[in-house]
Amino acid sequence: MSGLSIKGLRAAHGRNEILTGVDLTVEDGALACVLGPSGCGKSTLLRVIAGFHPAAEGEVTLGGRLLDDGRRRLPAEHRRIGYVPQDGALFPHLTVAGNIGFGLPRGRRRERVAELLALVGLDGLAKRHPHELSGGQQQRVALARALATEPELLLLDEPFAALDAALRTDLRAEVAATLRRAGATAILVTHDQEEALSFADTIAVLHAGRTAQQAAPQHLYREPADTAIARFLGEANLIPATVADGKAETVFGTLPLTTARNGKGDGVVLLRPRQLRLHATPAPGAVRARVQTCRFRGHDHRVELLPADSPNGLPATLIAYTDAPWPTGEVYVEARGAVHVVEGP
Numbered sequence: 001m002s003g004l005s006i007k008g009l010r011a012a013h014g015r016n017e018i019l020t021g022v023d024l025t026v027e028d029g030a031l032a033c034v035l036g037p038s039g040c041g042k043s044t045l046l047r048v049i050a051g052f053h054p055a056a057e058g059e060v061t062l063g064g065r066l067l068d069d070g071r072r073r074l075p076a077e078h079r080r081i082g083y084v085p086q087d088g089a090l091f092p093h094l095t096v097a098g099n100i101g102f103g104l105p106r107g108r109r110r111e112r113v114a115e116l117l118a119l120v121g122l123d124g125l126a127k128r129h130p131h132e133l134s135g136g137q138q139q140r141v142a143l144a145r146a147l148a149t150e151p152e153l154l155l156l157d158e159p160f161a162a163l164d165a166a167l168r169t170d171l172r173a174e175v176a177a178t179l180r181r182a183g184a185t186a187i188l189v190t191h192d193q194e195e196a197l198s199f200a201d202t203i204a205v206l207h208a209g210r211t212a213q214q215a216a217p218q219h220l221y222r223e224p225a226d227t228a229i230a231r232f233l234g235e236a237n238l239i240p241a242t243v244a245d246g247k248a249e250t251v252f253g254t255l256p257l258t259t260a261r262n263g264k265g266d267g268v269v270l271l272r273p274r275q276l277r278l279h280a281t282p283a284p285g286a287v288r289a290r291v292q293t294c295r296f297r298g299h300d301h302r303v304e305l306l307p308a309d310s311p312n313g314l315p316a317t318l319i320a321y322t323d324a325p326w327p328t329g330e331v332y333v334e335a336r337g338a339v340h341v342v343e344g345p
């Protein structure tokens, strides 16, 4: 089997159990994200995969080779895994070329360094030292250095954390494109859901040392396994509903389900902020509310709404993202599109 496979992984720091049940599958050539709040064990997971920290139990394989099962461990230097730590950790006394070529056989070094400089868009900077580079350029050197030996798997530990918002977005897109060009299989660790959603082919959400859910970004955003994951991936309107016959009866009327379900009964469905439409006058199925705040965010407006009489256990506030600004005052809120059952039958 190609790619990375992790099953039932447990790992501890001393007596502290950090990972208590991690499952992760990354197909050959795919970009995966491990997403989770600070302290949930993301770095520990990368360190186990890289071979810097032992598994206590479970199974980690790469391309069908066993890396660790809690008893047998392949030494880190035999794993063919590249690792880009949070701060890039470049050698300060070596030039960019020296950093990238470090550890490459002499014969091919020049040619390979030139290839990698072009790949990460740093032609012309070969002779600079790390302190003469911007944060983003330093991260690109770290990436080139990790790709130099053509690892079977590349691990990136929050590589954009120290960069400002604009640079982060650009570099993230560039790195994803570079990895695809190189045909690399990679895992990026982050606590930033936007980063995960925009970067990855597949996302594993880590919660309290376990994999809570692994799925493609769109699937995870639209069909999270529970309310905690729904909230972690972005703002969520969680609406009480009666589910039956592939539909949800809600205060907004009858809405179709994203996926058919056999169960019947009461539950909670998810409406993302983009699914709420605002009207100035009453509309069929629309709920009366007050605009509490409307905040301009560049690409859209975030509108906080107070439902008029919180019917049927509706949350105290609803969130809508709209193209146009809305003045504070009365509005009518309509829900559109299919809903996902996050709790219930």
Ligand SMILES: Nc1ncnc2c1ncn2[C@@H]1O[C@H](COP(=O)(O)OP(=O)(O)OP(=O)(O)O)[C@@H](O)[C@H]1O
Binding pocket: 013, 014, 016, 018, 036, 037, 038, 039, 040, 041, 042, 043, 044, 045, 191
């Ligand atoms: N060397 C260590 N010795 C003991 N405990 C550790 C060690 N390294 C990490 N821990 C603990 O393990 C837990 C998980 O840490 P880890 O760094 O894997 O989390 P993380 O999700 O990567 O966090 P962050 O996003 O803040 O980097 C934390 O509670 C941390 O305090």
